Amino acid sequence: MHVGIITPRYPPNTKGGGEVSTELLAKKLADSDRISSVAVMSFDGDGTETRDGITIQRLGSISNVLTEWQNLRAYPKLRNRVDEFDLIHAYNMELHPIVGALSGRTKPATVGTLNSYHFFPRSVTMDSPGPLEWLYEMIGHPTTGRLLEYFVRQMDAHIAISEAVRDLYVEFGYSSEKIKVVPNMIDPAFEVRRDIGTDDKDGTTEVLYVGELSVQKGVRFLIDAIAALPSAYRATIVGDGDQRTTLEQQVRALGVENRVTFQGQVPYEEVSSKYGLADVFVHPGIWPEPFGRTILEAMQAGLPVVCTDIGGPADIVRNPELRCEPGDHEALAASIRYASENGATIGERNQRYVENEYSPATVVSEIIDLYERLLDGERV
Template identity: 45%
Template sequence: MKISIITPRYPPTNAGGGEISVKLLAEQLHEWEGVDQVDVFSFDGDQTESINGVPVRRLNDVPQYPYTVPNEIAYRKLKAVEPDCDVFHAYNMHLHPAVGRLSATLEIPAVATLNAYPLINWGEVNVNPSTKRRLYERTLLRLERPRLLSQMANIDTFLPLSSSVKRVYQSHGLESADYEVIPNMLDPSFETPDSENERTDEVELLYVGYLRDSKGVRYLVDAMEHLPERFELTVVGDGPKRPDLADRAAADRIDFTGSVPYEEVTQAYTDADVFVHPGVWPEPFGRTILEAMQAGLPVVATNIGGPAETVPQSELLATPGNPASLSESIEYAAANRDRIGRENQQLVEEQYHPDVVVPKFHEAYKNVLDD
């Protein structure tokens, strides 16, 4: 079986959660019995290279907006290459229409991971768009959307990261598509340093991620007012809301680190007692949640989106946008951190290890080949 993965970016370019996930997928498939060849085609440069044994061909840069332009460029470049594969796997969303069109033209089946909402008006998924994005949604995207969705509809099977993502797309133009939920896999190379700190009465809370409204960090900041003085919070990450959040915070109990090197992020997991993911939108998944669980931390999340499907303890799912509810779940997590941390480490190994997740992708490929 030969798989060609199509993605806008591939590490080391812009290595966020989506890029980390597609790299993990490519490298795990490269080692998987039953997969003869894995090639990656990305649009973030003009070189061909091998990364950890995976051939990566970068077919020049494409703009992000309007979506018709990058999809037209990607379609033409991929069609000229004519990838030697049995199945296309589209990843990281922005080029899914091009892959659907290419699949129909070359008569090669395709699957596509759903891990974002680029063709949906962001306000409909509780994300506050920028002025530029809002203008685009009201003009060009409104005109582009029907054609782009019709091209996406040529994809044989969609692979949403969570049932929440599936429901969003079923209600936004792809109601009759074939879906199979396949979550992100954990990174088996992820490690945190050993803790050198003795246990004290203080409780260190941790948030890792981008700082924008939809991430709900302001409610976590407000939740600190409901928690005893021994609770402290470290916020790792940057974004447009950082200045507002810093102004809102009680400075002596909340530390905003900004963006830090990956090595320092792993240390932050080691130093923490409870991880908090306070989002207020249907986030597709949340890779930091897997990392926190691998690190043996209890995870408090909100009862919305993919995170609510990942966190197994109902007591740790708070009401979105509710600081008091967050504080209640945080106190429960702190009081039961050792037990819950052990549960989480076992859960991620049982449900999100590559040995569990990769066979689901392999089965999806076989299914579209058999149709």
């Protein structure tokens, strides 16, 4: 089977966890004896290279401002290339419409991973649109936006990376019969420590957050939770975003400057050291986030993980004591305390859990099974 992966960006060009997941998928497909070849087509530069057994074709740059224009620009670059593949897998959403538009030919079959809510109204992501985005929300989304979404639906199948994603897409009218839930996989190359517990670190509990500093990530509730906990609890916040100044002001207003540290953006290859110094990982989001790669990483590092009971993260964190209502800092504080007091046991269980349920062997096998069913003319 010859597989082509279409994505706006491919490492080393990254925007977030989606590109990391794309590279992992490509590598593991290329390693499988059920796949003959893998090629990636991206729009983040020029040139062709072969790396890790994968042909990477960078087909020039296209606008990342307007999705309609992105897809129009991508069409002539893709239409004469896709027929060389048995199956096309679209990743990272922006170019899903053009892949859907290329569906319906004798060849290839098409699959799109649903790893964001790119074509949904901003109300779904709890994002505050800027002036141009507000204009698109009012004019583009009800018109050309609907056309884009129509083409996304034309793909032969969709992979939802969590049950929460599947449920939301079905709610918006996508066919449940075309959606298969397959989570993201852990990165086996991610360096982890296996000796992390709740050993005494001068009597402190180190709480870690890794991610964007935006409203929907709910970091303000983590800061409130730290302020509500005893002084032995400290938080390290890794990441950056438009809310950083506001969050720093909140820290000063609560008088917890000596207990909350902002470390800014950290390169992906250096993040593992942050997990190694932590006792508890917290994901305090207040929106239905599609997944949560940082949660997998924290579990690989042997950490107990606390999250809010919404979206994809709640699919991963199964222990109800470690989930709480979004926006409830007192419940978040109680879950952090529980995680700290039971850290060693929970951390060891988390390592075993993600290594079994989210291993590349398990995840890629499910994806290839789906490919083969589609090529045999079967349903998802």
